[in-house]
Amino acid sequence: MIGSYLKFTLRSLLKNRVYTGINLAGLAVGMAGAIVIFQLVKHHLSTDRYHQNAARTYRVVVDLHLDDGSVEQERGSAFVLHETLKKDFSSVGNAAYVARKEVTIRVDSGGASRKFLEKDLVFTNADYFKIFDYQWISGNASAMSAPNQAIVTERYARKYFGNGQALGKVIRADNRENLVIAGIVADYPAQTDFRYDIFVSLPTIRKIVPEYGYEDWGWIDSNRETYITLRSPDDKAAFEAQMPAFAQKYYGPDDRVFHYRLQDLSDVHFNVAYGGKIKYNTIIVLATVGILLVLIACFNFINLSTAQAFKRSKEVGVRKVLGVSQAQVFWLFIQETALLTVVAGAASIGIAWLFAPVLSRWLGLGLRVNVLTDPLLMVFFAALLLFVIVLAGIYPAFVISNFNPVKAIKGLLKDHNRSFFSVRKGLVVTQFSISFVLIAVSTLIFLQSEFLKNKDLGVDKNLVLHLNLPEAETSKLSALRNELAALPEVAELSFFRSAPSVQTSGGGTIKFENRDWEKFVARSRAADAHFVKTYGLKLVAGRAPAHSDTLNELLINRKLVKALGLKSPEDALNRRLHVGDAGKTGTIVGVLSDFNNGDLYTGIEPTIVYADQKRYRRAGVKLRLISAPTIPRIAAVWQKHFPENVFEYTFYDEEIAAFYQREELATRLTTTFALLSVCLSCLGLFGLAIFAIEQRTKEIGIRKVLGASVAGITAMLSMDFLKLVIVAIVVASPVAWYFMERWLQDFAYRVPVHWGIFVWAGALAAGIALATVSFQSIRAALTDPVKSLKNE
Structure with a gap:
């Protein structure tokens, strides 16, 4: 029975090649977009979650409450903070000080001297390696308590000494101090914000940066941070409750300014106020876009499947007369959906595999798509297939299996969903509403990004070269x-x-x-x-x-x-x-x-x-x-x-442009997925246009015989679909305006939410939709009316 059903399913899909191809393409592209977004979201949500002590690790941050009522959020801390916290609080297990600095490293090896300007160098203490997990290749963290010691990653050991032995070798920092390589650790994973390759023992910092205010509690630098672990996550509230007394002890009358608190390690990546890489809300938006892409693809499938249902009514009627139950017909069409979904899913993996490296280059991430080696992605992919089969398959299968067999055989069934707000038309409106919002928002982000890069800052940024001063x-x-x-x-x-x-x-x-x-x-x-x-x-x-x-x-x-x-x-x-x-x-x-x-x-x-x-x-x-x-x-x-030292230069205008890289990346992401949603929506519209024209072949022939022009027929056929797009624009405009206003709240200087953005987004959506439908409409209008009437 199952074999015969499968054979019938394959014959049916091959018989309707155009609709099968459209459904496969739509589902494959939609699922590919969802897979790539899932990998992107997973990357950010898993950042630094792999550390064993992550749940009880915190960055000590300070909110500076100024006398004018303003509050400045500072992630940096004074040098004396980490040792003092460990001494004053029994709940503190480990305390690490992390000071980033750009340093010139000289390596004398094989009779040659090479110099490197290292930006991924930090001064830290042994507790850093107790708080954060590293795989030790050789050596251990105890060396970080002595001056002039360094630990490097595997790739930097190879960079400095090739395949030779790096342990015990000497490198020179800023032509001031020799550093002995006392340990080698494995390279850091992609899911971390702690992208450091050279760790220099903390006592060495006073020799290389002597001018820093090491005993000054008010000397706070954003490049110098303090991380601690508590004995238990439950100690956090009690710890923060003691912070006012701690500030009063060390700041005296200025304690009202310094409000210390603990920032969860899981919040470090997302809190842009303290230097985070990406907003948590952006992750939610990305996940939502992924869901919307799958929904659009499913809506396409539902629309095309229900549109074709009446072409297959006689087939269903015959099956029912021959004793096939309604449930069996239902599962037959669910099987058809499942087969299409599995094939589209396989194609989506290939598409995502090709697109992920491109997105990685844009975002500077290590995104990869490999279902066989990524258990979490495998689970997501299986859930995605099930979700698509259920969502895309149930409604069309229910409609088809519910046909009256007598009316179906006699060809008396008609599509009763011709009203303007039918389910099918409602899905088209929903698809283009989503596309319109994404186009409008991506347009605004692009305009804001260009505004930031080109705004008059009150300085001349052209032809200015920046050099370091060692x-x-x-x-x-x-x-x-x-x-x-x-x-x-x-x-x-x-x-x-x-x-x-x-x-x-x-x-x-x-x-x-x-x-x-x-x-x-x-x-x-x-x-x-x-x-x-x-x-x-x-x-x-x-x-x-x-x-x-x-x-x-x-x-x-x-x-x-x-x-x-x-x-x-x-x-x-x-x-x-x-x-x-x-x-x-x-x-x-x-x-x-x-x-x-x-x-x-x-x-x-x-x-x-x-x-x-x-x-x-x-x-x-x-x-x-x-x-x-x-x-x-x-x-x-x-x-x-x-x-x-190593000579390095940058251009001032490029530095300013790089400062707004977050907006540039947001533009790329939203534009990419906006265009993807439009393509998916138009793919479904293309299929519906083919079906609608097939249903009106005789009408088109009669109109041509009675003197209707090609332009008139094209306009008539296109207008039905254009009306739906216009409704989508009207419905989606308030939603787009809301999201644009919310996104602009972070900027002191911003572009206005101008009506021209809505006109542009609407014209683009309508233009693409009209071009999609008009292609088939013109083709139908140019058909010989004699052939149309004869075929009918």
Whole structure:
């Protein structure tokens, strides 16, 4: 019985090749999209969940409650925090300090010397390897308690020493300290945010970074974090309850500012306020899109299956007359759906396997699709097949098995679902509503991304080259400036801590003249006297400061003038200002037009620019022009003064663009899946158009005989489907507007939700749908009416 049913199913599918092909393509593409999204969601949800102590591991973060009522969320911590927590709290099991730093590593091996600029280097202590799981190849974590020790990953051991023995070998850091490789660990997995390849023992940090405030509780740096494990997850509430007393003990009267709390390790990846990689809401949206893609594919199947049901009515009637029960007919068509779904599922694995590497390159992830080696993906795939079979198969099977056999044989059955709001038309409206929302949202994300990249930041970002400064020694910087400035391509040169609009600068409270400490925080930028010209900053009052190696004269921006309550920029000139984070007082000699300190998620802040040579870490080179010899000339000068370091450069405008990579990736994702949903919807519409035209062949022939034009027939056939798309646009517009408004809430500067976005999204959806239907409509309208009537 089963064999005969299977044989009949295959014959039926082959007989209706066009509809079978459309159903297979729709299900395969929809399931492939769901599989790729599942892998993407699984990657993010599993990030750093593999650590044995993950459930009781926390990052210690601090919320800075400022006197003006604002709160700054800071993931960094003071150097003394980790040891103090372990000493003061019995509930703390392990405490690790993680300090990231860019370091030049020199390797002398085989008679040759090689240098590497390493960005994935951290200073940490032995507790780090007790908190986080690493597979040890050789050595152990105890070496991290001694100075000048390092642990490297397998790939870095090969990078430095090839296939030779790395353990016990010596590498040199920043031409200051030799490091002995005391251990080798296996490479980190793809599902981690702790992508470090070199671990340097914590006592070494004082030698390589001597200027850091190691005993200062207020010296908090976002690149230096503290992680702890508690004896039990139940200790978290009690621990946080003791934090106010802890802050009062070590901060005294400033304890009101420092509100410490514990951030779950599972939240580190998702909380963008503390530097997370992706929002948890984005994961929910991705999962929802995956479900919607499968639903659209299933709706296509339901529509085409029910449309064809009346063509197979005589077949069903004969079967029932011959004694086949309604249940048997039902399961026969469920079997047909299952066979199609399994074949489409196999194809979807291949499609997903091909597409996953492309998405991986876009997102910088290691996504792979291999059902045989991924048990969780295998379970998801099986559940997906079952879900599609049930959702896509039950309704068509119920409709077909419920036919009256007598009416079916006599051909008296008619499609009673011709009303405007029939189930079939309702599914089409739903499909295009989903597609319209995705198109509109992806359009807005694209516009916002372009807006962020092109917005006037108050600085000149063109033709500015950024170089690292390994040392801030006066004689070296002076010689470097003189030689670079002598190059014909160089227009200006500035030394500074960080460039504007790329990363937020440091800051603190200030005292203006004889007033008390201000209640707001002012951002500070350590930069030399050439900073203004190099970045095209505009002076609205006063002058640029004179050259100095330390804070003497300073600049402020308009925002700070307003925050101080002054009537005009001129009122600030020649007034004294004490800068809290610098611990010095200077004279205001100029007021700058407002410019963005950091990203465009936040607004313009009160800002101070002052000289402090000890803090300079980068150089900005403003070029007149750029040609093939430009970079080599600059590199030669730089290398002359820093021969032990690796020359590396970036362009300022590229740094700013990279700052909004999250929006760029969101644009790619939403656009990809929006187009995929439109393609799926149009695939179903294409099949329905074929069926509708087949049903109206005789009508088309008669209309042509009576003088109807090709354009008129095409318009008539297309309009029925276009009406459904228009209804979908009207229904989906409020939903699209809601999601767009919610997404824009994170930006201080944003594009408006303009009506043009809805017009564009609607025109695109309607245009694609019309093109899909018109192809078949024109073909039918051009058919010889004599043949149409004869065939009918």
